[in-house]
Amino acid sequence: MLASVDAALIELGTTLTASNQSAYEAVTAAVSARLSPGDRLRAARAGEHLSLDDALEQARLLIAPPSAPPSSTLTQREAEVARLLARGLTNRQVADVLVITEKTAKNHAQRVLDKLGLSSRAQLAAHAHELGLRD
Numbered sequence: 503m504l505a506s507v508d509a510a511l512i513e514l515g516t517t518l519t520a521s522n523q524s525a526y527e528a529v530t531a532a533v534s535a536r537l538s539p540g541d542r543l544r545a546a547r548a549g550e551h552l553s554l555d556d557a558l559e560q561a562r563l564l565i566a567p568p569s570a571p572p573s574s575t576l577t578q579r580e581a582e583v584a585r586l587l588a589r590g591l592t593n594r595q596v597a598d599v600l601v602i603t604e605k606t607a608k609n610h611a612q613r614v615l616d617k618l619g620l621s622s623r624a625q626l627a628a629h630a631h632e633l634g635l636r637d
Contacts, residue, residue, distance in 0.1 A: 503560055504529065504530060504533065505550045506549045506550065507557065508550075509550050575617050576614060579600075580613055581635070583596055583600070584618075584626065585630075587627070588626055588630035588636060614626070
């Protein structure tokens with residue numbers, strides 16, 4: 503995937519921004535530490551031919567929750583909260599919609615993430631359809 507990023511940057515005639523450079527170097531170092539030189543070379547050659555869309559899809563699969571339990575493990579109220587969070591609502595907005603306090607909405611939101619094995623609202627939104635939270 504990193505090689506596809508390098509190839510795309512060359513094709514676009516641009517470079518990483520300073521703010522992204524350190525993150526890129528950290529990821530590159532982590533990958534280098536885990537792969538033998540031969541495996542790194544093979545991965546780089548394969549990555550050069552990946553489209554950015556394919557590379558992004560592979561990245562999404564890598565960061566997907568290992569096996570998020572189905573949303574059926576949520577209470578009815580938690581499922582309501584999960585649907586609202588998946589739409590991008592804040593705790594305050596969830597509270598207003600469900601006529602509960604913001605603190606209660608925050609507590610529900612954290613329980614939803616915990617039960618689904620997710621670490622962020624962004625992951626919840628990204629996996630909402632798979633979790634049965636969207637049509």
